[in-house]
Amino acid sequence: MSIQNVILKLQDFWAERGCYIASGYDNEVGAGTMSPDTFFRVLGKKPWRAAYWQPARRPDDGRYGQNPNRVQKHNQFQVIIKPVPDEGQILFLDSLIYLGVDINIHDIKFDEDNWASPSLGAWGVGWQVMCDGLEITQFTYFQQAGGMELNPNSLEITYGVERLAMFLDGQNNIYDLDWGNKVSYSALNLECERQFSIYNFELADIVMLRGVFQQYQKEAEKLLEHQLYLPAYDYLLKCSHTFNILDARKAISVAERTALMGIMRNLSARIAQKYVMQTDGEDHG
């Protein structure tokens, strides 16, 4: 199955189950969780059902386009449901069946894997879902975000789109995938992987990046003083991506890591508090 069919089918499946189909966020993020459609909406009381395709960047995962399974930019399909449905696991298995997975002949396992994002002050309990040994999805019950206990809790299902497509298509190599209608994954991404790997690992300007991290941080703080938590959050995301590039460049010492993480955790907590205060956890109005 092509990448675009995986996405279309998942959108279809979850729209049928009451999810609003969001667009992926137009900012560099490391995971679908970092989109405002998840980060903000898991806070507060209001029920929420969203599903969206989110490209995600992880500089350290770059392999110069030479690894058949790892890339610095991959695609996630994110589902977030609040409150937690009783039948979440069954819904998820149904979505696999809808994609064409015969669950009677493939070994699907829920393997303990608790998720945490220290910079977002967020953590959850759950599993990585393995299909014949391949990790295809992260399945998480959110417990905390922005340093706040969540009540009600949300269920987050994050599919790895490439992984699913490789599995469904019987491919061994990510670059052999069909994105859709004969446009190949490698035509779209191989050069991108090569260039960004060189940039992230070898050429990224450490001094410049340290500098912009601070500028982004200051901007976020300024925006918070103006109660503008949405643009403040954008700058937090920029800090996070900058941090990830610095990390891929091995430019961050232990002490510095702790300090930078602390800055981001602090920002995310203040942003989350502003959101809850201003909306009373209800809605944007």
Next chain:
Amino acid sequence: MADLLFELGVEEIPTHAVGAIHNQLKDLFRARLEKLNLSHGGIEGAASNRRLMVHVTRLSEKTAHKEETVLGPAKRIALDERGAPTVALKKFCEINQVKLADVVEIETAKGSYLGIVRVAGGEDTAKLLQTAIPEILAGLTFSKTMVWNESRVPFIRPIRNILALFNNKPLAVEFAGIQSGNKALGHLLLSDAFFEVNSFKDYVQGLSKNFIILREEERKAKILAEIKDIEADLDGRVRVDETMLDYYVFSNEYPVAFSGSFDAKYLNLPAEIIATFMTHEKKLLPVYDRAGKLSNFFVGVANIPDENKKVSRGNEKVIKATFEDAQFFWDMDRKIDFFSLKPLLKNVMFQKELGTYLDKIGRVAALVDFLVNETHNGALREKLQKAAFHCKNDLLTKMVREFPSLQGIMGGLYLKEAGEDPVVWKAIYGHYLPRGLADEKLDDLGAGILSIADRIDNIAGFVGKGIKISSSKDPYGIRRDANAIIKIIVDFKLAVDLAPLIRLAVLNFAKKDADLQRDCDAINELFISRLENSLKDYWHFRYDIVNAVLGKDALSVYDTFLKAEALAKLAAGGLVDQLAAVQRRLKNISKGMERCHFSEGLLKDHEEKILSDIFKESKPRIDALIIKKNYLQASSEILEMKPIIDRFFDKVLVMDENESLRKNRIALLQRIDELLSSVADFSLLVELKPGEKI
């Protein structure tokens, strides 16, 4: 008689936690039934990562009847002089809601009382269980909990189903917002979500119809048998370690072993890397050929039959991708000069308050120096120092950042690749080993020495930082480090006294003299208790032999071990009882006395002169044997003195009226006791009756 069938259906519990939680559950049920005075024919259970089952057989339907006496006022207060009831008695009846006619006279040690005898019990078991079960579930404890629904009840994972049948009828129970019913959870993949259950027989049949093998032992046996078949097919060997077997047993309700293969070109990677990536990353087991060499086959366990080989093919693809990753890390890391990584350790924190790894390797190198001297391995000094200074470099490699369990091993492998001297790379390679007492013996002495130095530094740092360990908590692995040190010393027969080593390690951290003493004491004590434990539970020495050898020099670990061995041999030869008798007698007579002065000139009786002569003649010989650590021979020679000692006790009155004679005799006996004690305190040995065993 009824039975209770209870099954909690839970979303996948982390496999390592299943066994302990299930035991807790059974214990809580047992304790509660006892408290409720409910007799039963036994509690059995079974568990997987999706269900925790408890089955109580022949459970009484009502609580046992029990006579209960309620004492009222004393007779002389309850009745007036004419025998009529007083206000006190009337009040008692009112409170207990009984008539005057129900009151009887009760004789007690304090005299006659009035009161009532009533029959308690006979309560409905079903009703009691409805209250008890939610409380039992609430009583379970977990290392990490979560909440998922409105009830906000913390549990390890969301509960999805409660099956409760009492006497084959549904028992209404509610916990965490979930109502019980007469359905059980099906197999995740092979059956419907639930199946109906109306009796235990039903349940067992339903499970097997729905591809659920309930009993752990059955699942384990199936897995092992199928792996055996695969071994035969492939003409290979699979090492199934306990952790992985447990993982397979608890993560599959219908386990099926499968095998697969990968491109032999990846066998160019070091075997350690291949095995680690397979096991830790992919939960697959490597297959070795007859000669013990890694083959390009693997074994795994699925939760479904794999007739179409889909699971096997899928895992083959995954493992290929994993090896590609390994190859990438291996290639990238080898591009860097390994030695150049050392200064960067200043950026890697060892532990808060304990500095960086750059600080640590300096301390470790100094400890290595000390150990090299103590163990007369001066020839290794320079190379082991080099190993110490570079043993943590691999923390900065891509491979170890990705797979921390390869630390040490990678450092060794990278240096081996770079053509480094074997003494250096082997020491680094093995310095996180052994992981426990049951591990194999390290094959490299240098690794052993480096491992001791690294670990004693860990222990001194953590203890100095105030980390306390308890029977259940040891977050920094202090106990494991101590066990490993003991094992290395015994395995390599190292003449190391731990006391000065501990002091040296603590000196690196202690800020004040008082801290130094406190931490040394704490660590000495830790080692004594670890030593006691390992001698008993790992080397299987009799507990009284262990007590006998854990005297003041016990921290010379290898000597202590040899002493225990000697005592075990003496015991096997039936000789310890005699030594124990001798030493008990020696100790009894001088109990509570200070060490007395001995003078040959004060010897008077014939028997004491003989004893003194024999002692004087044997002591240098026995001392020499002790120095040579020949404790068996030393003990035998002491035993040879027994008839003379016995004769002395028979013929000589130790407690002579003359104080100087008395003290001199005691002094002689004290000298003999001291000689014996330099082997062991035989008086602590338990005397066994014929045929009795410890």
